[in-house]
Amino acid sequence: MTQPFAPRSTLWIPLWTLGFMTLIFFCLAISVQAAPIQLVAKDFQPITGTVVGTNQDQVLIDLDAADGIEPGDVFTISEPGQKIIHPKTKKVLGTTHSLQAVLIVGQIADGFSFTRSVLKKAQITPGQPVQRFENLRAVFWDYTDENNEPLFQDLREALPHLRWMPFQKAQAVQPNRPEPIEDQPGDMLYFILEPGELLVRGPSFELIETYAVQDLEQSSGTGEVITPQTQPLVPPPSSQTGVEAGVAYQERFSQLETVANLKHPTVMADFLTTEDGLLMASSDGKKLQVAHLSEGMQVIASGQTDYPGQVLSLSWWTPEDTAQTYILANIWSDDRMQSAVFAYTGENLRCVQDRISKLLASFDRTGDQKPETLLAQAYDHNKIFGTRVWEGRLEQDSLDWTPTGFPLPRLFQVTGSSFADVTGDGEMETLCIANNILFIFDGTQALYKSSAPVGGSLSALLYDKNTSVQNRISDRVTFELPPLVRDIDQDGRPEVLVSTFAQDLFGSLTGDTGAKQSQLLVINYQNGRFEHGTLGGIIDGSIQGFTLDNDRAFLVASQKGGVFKGGGTTDILSFPLKK
Numbered sequence: 001m002t003q004p005f006a007p008r009s010t011l012w013i014p015l016w017t018l019g020f021m022t023l024i025f026f027c028l029a030i031s032v033q034a035a036p037i038q039l040v041a042k043d044f045q046p047i048t049g050t051v052v053g054t055n056q057d058q059v060l061i062d063l064d065a066a067d068g069i070e071p072g073d074v075f076t077i078s079e080p081g082q083k084i085i086h087p088k089t090k091k092v093l094g095t096t097h098s099l100q101a102v103l104i105v106g107q108i109a110d111g112f113s114f115t116r117s118v119l120k121k122a123q124i125t126p127g128q129p130v131q132r133f134e135n136l137r138a139v140f141w142d143y144t145d146e147n148n149e150p151l152f153q154d155l156r157e158a159l160p161h162l163r164w165m166p167f168q169k170a171q172a173v174q175p176n177r178p179e180p181i182e183d184q185p186g187d188m189l190y191f192i193l194e195p196g197e198l199l200v201r202g203p204s205f206e207l208i209e210t211y212a213v214q215d216l217e218q219s220s221g222t223g224e225v226i227t228p229q230t231q232p233l234v235p236p237p238s239s240q241t242g243v244e245a246g247v248a249y250q251e252r253f254s255q256l257e258t259v260a261n262l263k264h265p266t267v268m269a270d271f272l273t274t275e276d277g278l279l280m281a282s283s284d285g286k287k288l289q290v291a292h293l294s295e296g297m298q299v300i301a302s303g304q305t306d307y308p309g310q311v312l313s314l315s316w317w318t319p320e321d322t323a324q325t326y327i328l329a330n331i332w333s334d335d336r337m338q339s340a341v342f343a344y345t346g347e348n349l350r351c352v353q354d355r356i357s358k359l360l361a362s363f364d365r366t367g368d369q370k371p372e373t374l375l376a377q378a379y380d381h382n383k384i385f386g387t388r389v390w391e392g393r394l395e396q397d398s399l400d401w402t403p404t405g406f407p408l409p410r411l412f413q414v415t416g417s418s419f420a421d422v423t424g425d426g427e428m429e430t431l432c433i434a435n436n437i438l439f440i441f442d443g444t445q446a447l448y449k450s451s452a453p454v455g456g457s458l459s460a461l462l463y464d465k466n467t468s469v470q471n472r473i474s475d476r477v478t479f480e481l482p483p484l485v486r487d488i489d490q491d492g493r494p495e496v497l498v499s500t501f502a503q504d505l506f507g508s509l510t511g512d513t514g515a516k517q518s519q520l521l522v523i524n525y526q527n528g529r530f531e532h533g534t535l536g537g538i539i540d541g542s543i544q545g546f547t548l549d550n551d552r553a554f555l556v557a558s559q560k561g562g563v564f565k566g567g568g569t570t571d572i573l574s575f576p577l578k579k
Contacts, residue, residue, distance in 0.1 A: 359376065374393070
């Protein structure tokens with residue numbers, strides 16, 4: 001049977017609804033496009049401070065995290081120049097500014113921050129004003145197949161305090177792949193648009209920020225935006241009587257014990273739980289050693305390569321298909337990366353392969369607390385950590401490399417990273433520490449960015465970049481401890497542990513790297529958000545290794561000597577987790 005025509009009114013309603021929905025969709029599209037610009041404008045808004053002290057290339061400014069600054073932020077010192085006067089009205093239109101210095105924020109303390117100068121045309125003295133991202137040059141490079149000049153215009157309007165290179169000129173000087181402009185300008189910001197993301201790099205081409213569409217959709221699946229929280233994380237007390245309470249987060253150390261004292265600073269330490277007890281692999285920067293920790297510390301093996309080098313980081317590796325245990329060491333030798341693999345036999349360390357021009361680290365991707373996966377990252381002579389990552393397998397004492405079968409975020413580095421299911425969705429997230437910030441990624445989608453500074457390792461490499469300019473350009477890269485993921489309070493949900501730090505004024509002025517005081521930060525995911533807490537109290541020195549074994553926490557705290565003393569010491573500490 002033929003259906004009669006619908007009245008005009010019933011046809012008009014769907015058309016009107018469709019038009020209204022189209023308008024809503026158009027507005028939402030505009031808001032989504034505008035959202036990244038608003039985020040960039042917030043991250044790069046000017047902030048004014050003052051120089052409070054100097055020491056060689058280190059400059060202290062009176063700003064900290066409470067002022068909204070982060071490691072990697074770029075500050076300038078400018079002097080007012082000639083006034084710009086209208087020739088007819090004689091009105092002062094403004095004043096030219098002469099750039100005197102460019103500073104990059106390193107570590108952030110309480111009440112002040114440490115910066116290093118990458119451009120200095122005049123002497124820097126206390127009392128001079130500093131401005132964040134003010135009077136810097138900026139270039140926009142588009143590596144997509146679309147014309148994104150409108151995005152460039154939006155950026156220029158949102159960030160008028162930058163001196164933008166015209167769009168067409170920027171594309172004319174754009175290299176085939178992102179790299180610094182040849183003359184290495186010390187006052188340049190690089191805005192690099194690639195498919196799916198916008199990267200912002202600083203004067204030394206260090207990564208400052210990454211903006212991606214998925215970063216703007218950080219929802220828990222229920223429409224709630226996941227944002228960092230700074231509330232203390234304290235599990236509720238047990239309501240049952242006669243039942244032992246679970247692990248609790250403690251405000252301070254009540255039973256801190258010293259396992260051992262070493263008369264040298266430990267650059268890096270990693271732990272492995274075995275049937276025979278807890279093993280600690282460590283390095284003083286020159287050689288490796290393995291110690292057994294029980295009532296004290298007993299060194300049971302040591303080894304080193306046959307070529308001199310600086311050991312920067314190390315990790316245990318326990319491949320799944322073998323009973324053999326290995327130690328991976330990243331070594332800087334002869335001005336390049338030459339890593340090595342050592343086999344641990346229970347009594348000695350035997351180097352099975354060395355002079356590997358990659359950075360190595362092991363990972364637990366099965367959740368059994370055994371580091372069965374070896375990943376290697378390409379060595380880049382300008383950035384140290386390259387872009388390519390492989391998975392390694394050992395075949396008859398020879399490493400074989402294959403591509404990884406899982407996505408990795410751009411910020412991923414084999415050191416300072418780990419994998420774990422911290423959200424409870426059954427999938428592994430990627431945890432990375434970069435520029436003293438902890439990031440948690442679901443694949444390549446950012447779920448979390450820490451507000452508190454993390455890391456602070458004293459294992460740092462100062463190296464010269466391979467450039468064609470006459471003046472030497474140096475940079476520094478830090479090798480951080482990977483985040484540790486454990487169910488501390490035994491509630492069935494894992495927590496993330498990372499070291500956090502605080503610098504004291506005098507210690508920082510000595511020019512030493514590493515934290516002067518440290519603490520363990522605990523991050524927990526509950527009800528669609530991340531919350532912060534602490535485990536134990538504040539200790540002196542930089543945490544260069546930590547683990548949880550049964551009901552105890554173990555810490556390796558290193559203290560470097562001052563400029564006039566040299567040397568340094570290491571304390572192996574432990575404290576109980578249960579009340």
